Amino acid sequence: xxxxxxxxxxxxxxxxxxxxxxxxxxxxxxxxxxxxxxxxxxxxxxxxxxxxxxxxxxxxxxxxxxxxxxxxxxxxxxxxxxxxxxxxxxxxxxxxxxxxxxxxxxxxxxxxxxxxxxxxxxxxxxxxxxxxxxxxxxxxxxxxxxxxxxxxxxxxxxxxxxxxxxxxxxxxxxxxxxxxxxxxxxxxxxxxxxxxxxxxxxxxxxxxxxxxxxxxxxxxxxxxxxxxxxxxxxxxxxxxxxxxxxxxxxxxxxxxxxxxxxxxxxxxxxxxxxxxxxxxxxxxxxxxxxxxxxxxxxxxxxxxxxxxxxxxxxxxxxxxxxxxxxxxxxxxxxxxxxxxxxxxxxxxx
Amino acid sequence: xxxxxxxxxxxxxxxxxxxxxxxxxxxxxxxxxxxxxxxxxxxxxxxxxxxxxxxxxxxxxxxxxxxxxxxxxxxxxxxxxxxxxxxxxxxxxxxxxxxxxxxxxxxxxxxxxxxxxxxxxxxxxxxxxxxxxxxxxxxxxxxxxxxxxxxxxxxxxxxxxxxxxxxxxxxxxxxxxxxxxxxxxxxxxxxxxxxxxxxxxxxxxxxxxxxxxxxxxxxxxxxxxxxxxxxxxxxxxxxxxxxxxxxxxxxxxxxxxxxxxxxxxxxxxxxxxxxxxxxxxxxxxxxxxxxxxxxxxxxxxxxxxxxxxxxxxxxxxxxxxxxxxxxxxxxxxxxxxxxxxxxxxxxxx
Numbered sequence: 001x002x003x004x005x006x007x008x009x010x011x012x013x014x015x016x017x018x019x020x021x022x023x024x025x026x027x028x029x030x031x032x033x034x035x036x037x038x039x040x041x042x043x044x045x046x047x048x049x050x051x052x053x054x055x056x057x058x059x060x061x062x063x064x065x066x067x068x069x070x071x072x073x074x075x076x077x078x079x080x081x082x083x084x085x086x087x088x089x090x091x092x093x094x095x096x097x098x099x100x101x102x103x104x105x106x107x108x109x110x111x112x113x114x115x116x117x118x119x120x121x122x123x124x125x126x127x128x129x130x131x132x133x134x135x136x137x138x139x140x141x142x143x144x145x146x147x148x149x150x151x152x153x154x155x156x157x158x159x160x161x162x163x164x165x166x167x168x169x170x171x172x173x174x175x176x177x178x179x180x181x182x183x184x185x186x187x188x189x190x191x192x193x194x195x196x197x198x199x200x201x202x203x204x205x206x207x208x209x210x211x212x213x214x215x216x217x218x219x220x221x222x223x224x225x226x227x228x229x230x231x232x233x234x235x236x237x238x239x240x241x242x243x244x245x246x247x248x249x250x251x252x253x254x255x256x257x258x259x260x261x262x263x264x265x266x267x268x269x270x271x272x273x274x275x276x277x278x279x280x281x282x283x284x285x286x287x288x289x290x291x292x293x294x295x296x297x298x299x300x301x302x303x304x305x306x307x308x309x310x311x312x313x314x315x316x317x318x319x320x321x322x323x324x325x326x327x328x329x330x331x332x333x334x335x336x337x338x339x340x341x342x343x344x345x346x347x348x349x
Numbered sequence: 350x351x352x353x354x355x356x357x358x359x360x361x362x363x364x365x366x367x368x369x370x371x372x373x374x375x376x377x378x379x380x381x382x383x384x385x386x387x388x389x390x391x392x393x394x395x396x397x398x399x400x401x402x403x404x405x406x407x408x409x410x411x412x413x414x415x416x417x418x419x420x421x422x423x424x425x426x427x428x429x430x431x432x433x434x435x436x437x438x439x440x441x442x443x444x445x446x447x448x449x450x451x452x453x454x455x456x457x458x459x460x461x462x463x464x465x466x467x468x469x470x471x472x473x474x475x476x477x478x479x480x481x482x483x484x485x486x487x488x489x490x491x492x493x494x495x496x497x498x499x500x501x502x503x504x505x506x507x508x509x510x511x512x513x514x515x516x517x518x519x520x521x522x523x524x525x526x527x528x529x530x531x532x533x534x535x536x537x538x539x540x541x542x543x544x545x546x547x548x549x550x551x552x553x554x555x556x557x558x559x560x561x562x563x564x565x566x567x568x569x570x571x572x573x574x575x576x577x578x579x580x581x582x583x584x585x586x587x588x589x590x591x592x593x594x595x596x597x598x599x600x601x602x603x604x605x606x607x608x609x610x611x612x613x614x615x616x617x618x619x620x621x622x623x624x625x626x627x628x629x630x631x632x633x634x635x636x637x638x639x640x641x642x643x644x645x646x647x648x649x650x651x652x653x654x655x656x657x658x659x660x661x662x663x664x665x666x667x668x669x670x671x672x673x674x675x676x677x678x679x680x681x682x683x684x685x686x687x688x689x690x691x692x693x694x695x696x697x698x
Contacts, residue, residue, distance in 0.1 A: 036401055037509070040510075040602070041440065041509050041510050041511075041602075042405060042435075042436040042437070042439035042440055042510070042585075042586060042587060043403040043404055043405040043436050043437055043439070043440045043442070043498075043500070044403070044404050044405065045401050045402070045403050045404075045440075045507065046401065046402050046404065047400075047401040047402065047504075048402070050399070051396075052385055052394050052395065052396040053394070053395050053396065053397070053402055053499075054392040054393070054394050055392055055393050055394075055395065055404075055446075055448065055481070055482065055497070055499065056391060056392040056393065056448075056482060057448045057450055057482060057483060057484055057495070057497055058450070058484050059450040059451075059452055059484045059486050059493070059495055061452055061486060061487075061488055061489065061493070062489070063489040064452070064486060064487055064488065064489060065486070086391075087391040087392050088391070088392055090391035090392070091390065091391055091392045091394075093392070097404075099404065099405075099406045099497065101406055101407070101408040101495060102408075103408055103410055103413075103493075132404070133404065133405060133406060134406060135406055135407050135408045137408050137410060137413060137414070138410075138413055139410055139413065140410065140411070140412040140413060140490065140491060141489065141490060142489060144408065144410070144452075144493060146406070146408055146450060146495035148404070148406055148448065148497045149392075150402075150404065151392070155396075158394065160386070160390050161389075161390050161391070162390075236391075237391060238391060253389070253390075
């Protein structure tokens with residue numbers, strides 16, 4: 001579970017910046033017609049035809065966003081790309097290109113960075129995106145990744161956070177809270193390992209939750225489904241900070257309130273069991289845990305029949321007049337005002 | 350000269366991530382028609398019409414790329430943008446949008462970050478670019494900035510590193526070595542300050558060099574000039590790592606050699622005097638210093654008359670057969686093979 005102690009280590013100082021870029025990107029071939037020029041010049045070049053370009057960027061910092069004591073480097077590379085792709089899917093668009101900047105201290109060998117790029121390459125393959133640029137640098141201490149993503153879609157299909165209207169259905173893909181439950185397991189095992197490095201825990205019963213934390217996927221399949229069902233959501237966001245926080249974002253941008261039904265929020269039984277083991281309310285994990293990278297969106301009620309029995313989609317509520325605010329309604333009919341306790345990075349430290 | 354000890358300090362933890370983004374970007378209005386959607390959704394949206402989009406990204410890390418003991422925060426914000434814009438001008442294109450990600454530790458107040466954004470805003474104004482997105486985060490220790498830039502130009506005007514042909518003229522804008530000389534002055538003053546904090550040095554005679562280091566500009570004017578003179582360079586790169594390194598890049602990408610004439614390399618007299626004070630060869634500062642953000646390009650000889658007397662442009666050599674390699678030719682006619690001793694970040698630490 002812990003970082004691979006690779007026996008073959010190449011010092012970065014023996015390589016130089018330019019050859020590092022060459023080395024890391026040599027197996028990345030451009031696949032998309034819209035990727036006109038990749039790594040190796042002052043700028044990369046893309047052309048999305050007559051359609052607009054979408055762009056998003058994320059910064060991932062060791063000790064803040066990830067912990068290398070349980071995050072394998074290949075998974076880190078994979079996840080760094082996924083979280084960015086998710087931002088483009090959340091606009092109902094398709095990511096096409098990424099740029100990756102990486103800064104590492106000298107405690108990282110070439111082989112370690114190569115592992116990160118193997119994860120990046122796998123994400124590029126699975127989601128059909130091209131690596132077209134980036135930057136490499138030393139860091140003072142830890143590892144820093146900065147990823148930018150470019151995507152495209154015909155203008156009339158773009159879905160923003162703004163656009164939900166009263167009575168629209170509120171829908172979520174997949175299930176929630178798993179990534180947070182997985183994090184609890186990993187943090188506990190890290191603590192156990194620190195006390196007893198020879199412990200050999202059986203983590204197989206947690207594998208779903210651990211995978212949700214270490215190797216999340218972006219919901220490209222849902223965007224494909226919208227196309228197939230001829231649905232354009234009225235508003236959409238991806239769930240990176242927890243359901244509460246994302247509902248409040250849609251509410252603020254769309255100027256509507258929301259009713260959420262507690263017993264509709266999709267939580268996998270394994271997540272519930274794991275949460276109970278940690279004396280956590282599974283609903284809290286779903287509402288405030290974050291990092292699930294599912295899609296939260298609103299659709300006009302006329303589309304109800306198209307999605308009502310879909311195994312990957314759950315209707316969890318509906319939009320209301322903004323005056324009602326955002327309310328979560330318990331099984332007994334009690335209304336509780338929704339507040340964001342999502343992952344707010346500055347309040348944490 | 351040292352970091353402003355601002356009397357009014359607002360703790361970042363009192364603000365939260367979402368309000369920080371709102372706060373920092375509230376005065377940035379979109380100016381370009383191609384900026385369709387800015388800060389506030391999962392992705393930003395741009396549309397460069399029928400022209401391709403250029404994209405570049407840079408990571409700037411405290412303690413590696415800048416030293417806050419002599420770099421005012423507003424200048425840091427300005428320079429972070431300039432170095433990115435320069436990468437787009439180096440393709441003969443115009444930057445239109447930027448995304449800025451910032452990570453800071455709690456030793457930074459809101460007012461400090463605001464100063465950085467004032468510099469970013471000034472660069473946006475001076476170069477007519479829009480801030481359309483980014484990310485904010487805490488860092489474990491220092492300040493990290495990641496900037497991505499998008500630009501555009503008609504496809505037939507794009508200039509790459511590849512494209513120089515034998516006998517093309519090698520031309521550089523402005524003068525070289527100033528940023529490196531400025532760095533020497535600032536490092537010396539930092540050392541003096543550490544010994545005697547009450548010293549009041551007169552730095553006025555170094556102001557040109559210090560400005561080259563702390564507040565560089567990108568050569569938009571040269572791109573405008575190409576348009577006016579109807580010149581499309583055959584290859585181009587910006588000088589971020591030092592002239593040697595950039596000549597070698599053009600050579601490698603274009604598969605040509607170069608002859609550079611030592612006595613043609615433009616060095617400001619103030620830079621020469623400052624270098625001599627530090628017992629540095631001014632030529633070394635020009636060849637290996639870096640951070641001048643001038644443009645280095647090749648043009649067909651037929652364009653000689655258009656540029657020969659231009660005050661901002663200097664012909665410093667010409668392209669040769671690749672078999673000759675890259676040679677610098679001294680005033681006495683001696684040939685010395687050019688080697689890159691530019692800023693290679695991994696070999697430094």
